[in-house]
Amino acid sequence: MKSLYDVSAPAKLNLFLHITGRREDGYHLLQSVFMLIDWCDTLHFDLRADGRISREDLITPLPADDLIVRAAGLLKAASNSPHGVHIAIEKRIPAQAGMGGGSSDAASTLLALNRLWQLDYSVEKLIQIGLQLGADVPFFLGGHNAWVEGIGEKMTPVTLPKGRFLVVKPAQGLDTRLIFSDPLLKRDSKTAIISGFAANAFSFGRNDLQSVAQRLCPGVTQALDWLASCGLDGRMTGSGSAVFAQVLQDIDLSNVPRTFVVRLCNNLAVHPLVGWAASDNMSEQDIGL
Numbered sequence: 001m002k003s004l005y006d007v008s009a010p011a012k013l014n015l016f017l018h019i020t021g022r023r024e025d026g027y028h029l030l031q032s033v034f035m036l037i038d039w040c041d042t043l044h045f046d047l048r049a050d051g052r053i054s055r056e057d058l059i060t061p062l063p064a065d066d067l068i069v070r071a072a073g074l075l076k077a078a079s080n081s082p083h084g085v086h087i088a089i090e091k092r093i094p095a096q097a098g099m100g101g102g103s104s105d106a107a108s109t110l111l112a113l114n115r116l117w118q119l120d121y122s123v124e125k126l127i128q129i130g131l132q133l134g135a136d137v138p139f140f141l142g143g144h145n146a147w148v149e150g151i152g153e154k155m156t157p158v159t160l161p162k163g164r165f166l167v168v169k170p171a172q173g174l175d176t177r178l179i180f181s182d183p184l185l186k187r188d189s190k191t192a193i194i195s196g197f198a199a200n201a202f203s204f205g206r207n208d209l210q211s212v213a214q215r216l217c218p219g220v221t222q223a224l225d226w227l228a229s230c231g232l233d234g235r236m237t238g239s240g241s242a243v244f245a246q247v248l249q250d251i252d253l254s255n256v257p258r259t260f261v262v263r264l265c266n267n268l269a270v271h272p273l274v275g276w277a278a279s280d281n282m283s284e285q286d287i288g289l
Contacts, residue, residue, distance in 0.1 A: 003044035003088065005116055008272040009108040011039040011099035011265075012139065013165065013237045013244055016197070016205030018189035027151045028180055031192050033201070034100075034136075035145045035160060036268040039167065041093050041105055043068070045112045048084030060091040067106040067133050074129050075110055081117045094261055096173025098238025100136045107140030111276040123277045143274035145267070147194055158194070160267060163202055166251065168227060168234070169242040169261040170219025176239040182212045202246045203233070210236040217241050219259075226257060 012034045021029040048054065053072045055062075062068070068087060075081075087109065093101030110126045113119070123141055130137035135152040144157035179185065186208045197204045213236055214221045220236060223243045227234035230252075232245035247264065256262045 003046045005045040005112050007043050007045070007108050007112050008040040009043060009093075009101070009104040009140075010036045010268060010271065011093045011097075011101055011104060012036055012136070013167070013267075014098065014207065015202065016235075017207045017209060017238065018192060018205055019185065019187045019208045020189050020191055022187050023151070028187065029150060030148070030152065031189075032148045033145070033158065033160075033197065034139050034148055034155075036271060037165065037167070037265040038268055039093055039099070039263050039265050040272075041101060041108075042090040043105065043108055043112065044088040044090075045116055046086045046088075047116060048086055050084055051082055052084040054084075054086045056086065056088040058088055058090045062089065062091060067102045067137075068109050071106040071109040071130070071133055071137075072113060074132060075113050075117075075119075075126075078129055079117065079119050079121070081119065083117045085113060085116060094169045094173075094242065096175070096240050097169045097242035098174070098236065098240025099167075099169075099242055100140065100238065103134045103136035104140045106130065106133045107137050108273060110137075110141065111273045114277050121277060123279045126277055140271060141277075143271040145269075147197070156194070159269070160201055163267050164247045165244045165265050165267065166227065166230075166232060166247050167237075167242055167244045167263050167265055168223040170217070170223045171259040172217045172219040172241055174213055174217050174220075174239060174241045178216055179209050179212050179239050182216075184215075185209065185212050207236045207238075209239050213239070213241065222257075223260060226260070 015033040017032045114121050127138045146155040224234045227245045234243045234245040236243050
């Protein structure tokens with residue numbers, strides 16, 4: 001289908017994820033690097049003259065009030081725009097995978113409607129709206145791979161080497177709340193520095209959530225074992241059930257278990273919609289690795 005705007009919403013991988021502490025309000029302090037990959041949802045936007053927001057699911061049914069609809073509603077309320085929109089979604093990124101699919105959809109919705117409704121909002125203004133939808137939304141709005149700290153709100157853009165990655169999503173998903181509330185979760189990792197990460201970007205550190213996730217979701221262990229059988233060193237991404245490994249040579253994917261969703265992905269240097277909103281922050285530096 002062809003719409004007024006046809007845009008991509010890419011997934012992300014956490015190259016590592018360390019939990020360095022916990023605040024008094026219960027939020028966990030973390031360090032991670034978020035990397036964009038070319039596993040994408042596609043969203044189609046058409047202007048509605050009646051001011052209504054409508055949605056059509058082209059592949060996978062989504063909840064009635066998902067992040068896409070909520071993002072559109074928040075932007076309409078903030079801008080008092082008289083316009084509406086019809087959004088059709090080709091949903092490909094699996095849910096509860098730790099790949100940020102819902103947050104990415106929300107970010108692409110904000111960026112597309114900023115242009116469709118001619119709002120001319122800055123990235124920073126969209127981020128303030130995006131924060132109401134989830135901690136990962138600002139990353140996708142920022143448009144760059146990033147070193148992430150704090151509770152996820154501190155982001156420093158980084159330039160990563162090109163790489164290929166085999167991403168595996170088992171049948172089961174994972175509830176983020178169950179992992180972060182687990183009493184056995186490691187919460188005292190030492191603080192890392194970017195220069196330490198840069199020495200070996202694709203094998204640095206670990207995912208502190210992985211051992212808890214493996215206990216809660218056998219599919220995570222099964223996916224890691226399958227990657228190992230392919231000669232690959234896998235780890236979990238984010239707080240979902242997907243795992244990944246860097247691929248340095250051709251790989252035979254003829255023996256993929258039928259319960260897995262598997263995709264060979266490339267990383268992205270920037271978000272496909274970078275530049276769709278102007279930035280107020282002209283001093284932000286991109287750290288090359």
